[in-house]
Amino acid sequence: MQSIGTLWVVATPIGNLDDLSPRAQKILAEVDLIAAEDTRHSHALLARYNIATRSIALHEHNEREQCEKLVADLLAGKNIALISDAGTPLISDPGFRLVRSARAAGITVRPVPGACAAIAALSVAGLPSDRFVFEGFLPAKSSARIQRLRELGGETRTLIFYESSHRVRESLADMASVFGEQRPAVLARELTKLFETVLDATLADLMAKLDADANQQRGEFVLIIGGAEExxxxxxxxxxxxxxxxxxxxxxxxxxxxxxxxxxxxxxxxxxxxxxxx
Structure with missing residues (x-):
């Protein structure tokens, strides 16, 4: 009887390519196929470790279509690794439908832990880390963003958000409006990369820092906000x-x-x- 393959969910570096674990390197080199969010983006990482495994694209626009084929491959005995552009797959990245479909089909899904921008930022933020809420990206439109922030207004756990360079200043302003300008916060930018910065201040002071230095508005961001007082x-x-x-x-x-x-x-x-x- 033919054995069923394994779906490996492999975390990759969020910036510094040296952060790929030895176990992740081994799995990526040994599987039959790598499902990558963007094969062009992942090429540099795979080339860095001389990994020649064939890769295909699995992203938010084709995941539904690719799931059926990949599950069929797994059931046929192929081992597949799922990776995203950076960090742990499924955390504000594609892969949920594939993992769910694989598990529904009785396929073993195994994690290969590694980098995650949210956890990396939390570990250096200096804000309470025993209880936290990961919210991912807030809505792009200000009205919807403010509505969601208001829903979180009484949340006492530390809040973690991802944000892009073209919205970070506006998101901070909306947070200050809803949570209050004196709410403690941390802005972690370009983690593990050349221009990594971690700024901790009140929301008002963080906005002032960004206004004073345009470079602080560039890159990829994790925003960590202290929870409301209990x-x-x-x-x-x-x-x-x-x-x-x-x-x-x-x-x-x-x-x-x-x-x-x-x-x-x-x-x-x-x-x-x-x-x-x-």
Missing amino acids: EGVDGRLAEGRRVFAVLRTELPPSQAAKLAAAISGAPRKSLYAFQPDE
């Missing part, structure tokens, strides 16, 4: 949210938040950021 421990925030939800049905959000804060003693900004279920 003001609900004594029940004030929970009571304030309950009152706000009632008042919100009859009053504008700002007025409802002001009255709910006066009644409950909870912070007005936390109540205003709260989005009660409809």
